[in-house]
Amino acid sequence: MKFAELAAAGRFVLGPVTLDSCEVVDFASSFDDQWFHTDPEAAAHGPFGGLIASGWHTCGLAMRLVSRELLAGSESFASPGLNYLRWPHPVRPGDRLMLEVNVIEARRSASRPQLGILRWQWVMRNGDGDGDVVLDLEATSMFKLDD
Template sequence: MKFAEITENRRFSLGPVRVEEPDALAFARNYDDQWFHTDPVRAQAGPFQGLIASGWHTCALAMQLVSRDILAGSESYASPGLSYLRWPNPVRPGDLLTLEIQVLESRISASRPWLGIVRWQWQMHNQKGTQVLDLEATSMFKIGEEPG
């Protein structure tokens, strides 16, 4: 999708994507090896009463949906980061996640007219409608030739 199509107030609904236990375990063992992400037996007796996926795995799944369904074929260039990131509820193996996106702002940079800027809110929910991810990201798109 091209920058010109990512207009202010546009909404996207992406997914669903299923969280598979082997994938959640592998991700956690590689990147977030806390026991409630990696040890199903111990996690069952823990505060979440079962294994939960890493929040970073949840972010990776959201990014996978965005990169495949929105950013593929775009002028996506970079991101200066997130305004905020929240994991209001845990994600569990077997959950079916859907990502809802609202474009809050889409504009051309005043100082770099070759750069498009998108500020958007991503909210992910499980199959019960429970929110499991909420973030606001800024993305940049190279829409012209950079001088020099």
């Protein structure tokens, strides 16, 4: 989707995506090998009452949805970062996740008018978009514009 289309639409609902326990453990074993992500037996006796996905895994799921469904074919080329990132509730194996993306601001850069700047909020929830928030972030993305 092109920058102008993203800016005009303003809101998108993406997903669903679901993880199984093997995916949770595999990701965590490589990138966030804390026991409550990698050891189902120990996690069952821990503060979450079971295995939970790494927050970084949740971010990766959201990024996959955005990159495949919104940024594919766009002029997007970089991001200077996030304004905030929160994981208010854990993701458990079997959770069905939906991502709501809201454009907060879309503008041309004042100093480099060939750049489009998109500031947007991504909120991932359990269920059909009405469940607990498992990811809340605000990102800025940059787009190379021709005109």
